[in-house]
Amino acid sequence: MVQCKTWAIVIKTLDYGESDRIVTFYTSDFGKVKGFAKGAKKSKRRFSNALELFTLNRLIFFDKKESGLVRIEGCDIVNAFPAIREDVRKIAFGCYLVELVDEMTGEREANPDLFDLLKVFLSLLSDGDGEAQILRIFEIRLLSLLGYRPWLDRCLRCNETLEHSVKVHFSVKKGGLLCERCSRGYMDLIPVSLGTAKLLHVAIEMDLSKIHRLKFSKQALGEGEAILSKFIQYHTNRELKSKKFLKDLGM
Numbered sequence: 001m002v003q004c005k006t007w008a009i010v011i012k013t014l015d016y017g018e019s020d021r022i023v024t025f026y027t028s029d030f031g032k033v034k035g036f037a038k039g040a041k042k043s044k045r046r047f048s049n050a051l052e053l054f055t056l057n058r059l060i061f062f063d064k065k066e067s068g069l070v071r072i073e074g075c076d077i078v079n080a081f082p083a084i085r086e087d088v089r090k091i092a093f094g095c096y097l098v099e100l101v102d103e104m105t106g107e108r109e110a111n112p113d114l115f116d117l118l119k120v121f122l123s124l125l126s127d128g129d130g131e132a133q134i135l136r137i138f139e140i141r142l143l144s145l146l147g148y149r150p151w152l153d154r155c156l157r158c159n160e161t162l163e164h165s166v167k168v169h170f171s172v173k174k175g176g177l178l179c180e181r182c183s184r185g186y187m188d189l190i191p192v193s194l195g196t197a198k199l200l201h202v203a204i205e206m207d208l209s210k211i212h213r214l215k216f217s218k219q220a221l222g223e224g225e226a227i228l229s230k231f232i233q234y235h236t237n238r239e240l241k242s243k244k245f246l247k248d249l250g251m
């Protein structure tokens with residue numbers, strides 16, 4: 001068995017039997033890792049609240065090569081993001097962020113940029129007012145980091161810039177925008193304004209440390225939601241549980 005240390009965010013927890021727990025982490029060095037926390041429900045002293053959803057930890061685990069589950073040895077809380085837990089809207093947002101990461105990633109596929117993205121967005125959620133744009137920016141950056149970056153600055157068919165189109169449309173199947181001329185004859189296109197397309201493009205390109213400065217209009221939020229929800233559902237083949245939770249809250 002090999003001992004490993006890494007930064008880790010709890011993205012899913014599942015009680016197992018009387019006293020144990022299976023916890024899924026997104027880690028900085030190993031990507032998604034599932035671990036077995038023996039006695040986690042009984043021994044508060046050992047794990048404290050480190051295994052609660054969203055918590056950022058310094059994690060120590062033993063990698064048992066013969067099993068997919070690692071053995072969780074120690075977990076030191078770095079940030080539990082308590083402000084998220086005090087607000088039902090923020091909980092719904094947080095659940096969506098971590099479920100999206102869980103759903104879109106495979107185990108042991110390291111992606112340190114994705115770890116940083118999740119960490120930064122949990123901080124933004126914790127410190128901010130729970131603005132809906134957090135979800136849209138997170139979605140589009142996650143898609144880009146996982147190789148599904150939508151094509152937003154030119155028409156994906158004729159490669160012309162979109163400045164001269166009055167209307168542009170997003171194709172979920174093709175993963176990008178079509179100009180007015182190329183949109184003809186296509187089914188299942190989502191109309192989008194040029195302003196929103198540009199904003200989403202900036203949301204991908206902008207330095208992560210400055211991302212809190214970006215502001216979405218109501219129109220951009222609506223159009224961004226329409227595009228990104230369909231695009232993500234196309235790749236996950238199902239609606240996420242937390243998406244239903246968001247809808248129940250009217251978001």
Ligand SMILES: [Zn+2]
Nearest residue numbers: 155158179182
């Ligand atoms: Zn075109």
